[in-house]
Amino acid sequence: MSGTQSVDLVGDEAVSNIALAALLAALTAAFAYVSIPLPGLPAPVSFQVFGVYFAGLLLGPRWGGFSIGLYLLAGIAGAPVFSNAGSGLGYVVGPTGGYLVGFLLAAVLIGAIAHRSIEPKPLSEVPLARQVVALLAGLVCIYAVGVPWLVAVAGLPPAEALTVGALIFLPGDAIKIAATLALVKGGVLARQQSTATA
Template sequence: MQTEQGSVDLVEGDVVRVFARAALLAALMGATAFVAIPVAGVPGTLQMLVVFLAGLYLGPVWGPFAIVLYLLAGTLGAPIFSGGNSGLGVVLGPYGGFLLTFPIGAVLIGAIVHRGRDLRDPASVSLPVVVFALVVATTAVYLVGFLWYAWVSEMAVLEAFTVVALPLIPGDLLKMAAAVAIVRSGLIEAT
């Protein structure tokens, strides 16, 4: 029996590095789901902070990839959604709008901060641009999140906003400040 030997093209180091970062952020996304503080019936988690970091550090392509990886694992049964839940029922449930919009938030942050697919050091981006990106992403996640909640729960839109989105604003402002502090600290290497 004869064996054929040939060379294999290696994956570039940059791709491996960014994939590893995406996997790490997906795991962090799952871990932060367990840090839940019930705020007026809404599970307030640290997950928006991970969405912020994914967009800031991984950009508009790999940032959402990390979040989708998390969503896929949770949908397929890994107990990594808030409260240790999993499955398609969670994704299609009352808080599914938030979950499904997390990747869009990462895309928006990445697109605004990096201005394309090439990654830039987020610490080199002006503070107003970074804050603007975080506010745009949060607004998108909230808008879809509370509208989805209203639809699934058959609740009035204003009531859904008051019950679901409004209580989360103070915590997410703190998460924005934390994301900015992390970026400005230089503790995480950008590329």
């Protein structure tokens, strides 16, 4: 009897994680529609990184990566879920595709640092300092893939790629991290997590 109950509980938890992963993938797609193209820059100012942060913090490395993987697969399949309603494999292998690949890796990294395990813990049990480190590491990961990708695909000199592909966006990215942490501190994300796993 206890074995059956354990299997049921694991199954229920997996269903909850899948549901939240799908929700966050859709949220990431919605954030991508809030994109502001800036003249002379290869990538727009976009809010989809919020979805990456939320996925890693709420779902941990495995399910957070699964969520952003769903988002990427939807875009590759033709759904207009990337910045400026972009879609298709051509978009992913284009000049800004490195940032999309970085999103997937960042969600896994954020989850791994924040939760220190494959399975997510309640967000209330993750110290704020660790959340800060996790989000900063995720941002570095995104740039670490996106900037060299610009050099390789767009043919930009490394210094220019670093400037237009990272440094210009740093102030805005700092604000996005602060906003994410404010949602965590305010309990908004924790409530979302507990609702999904209830």
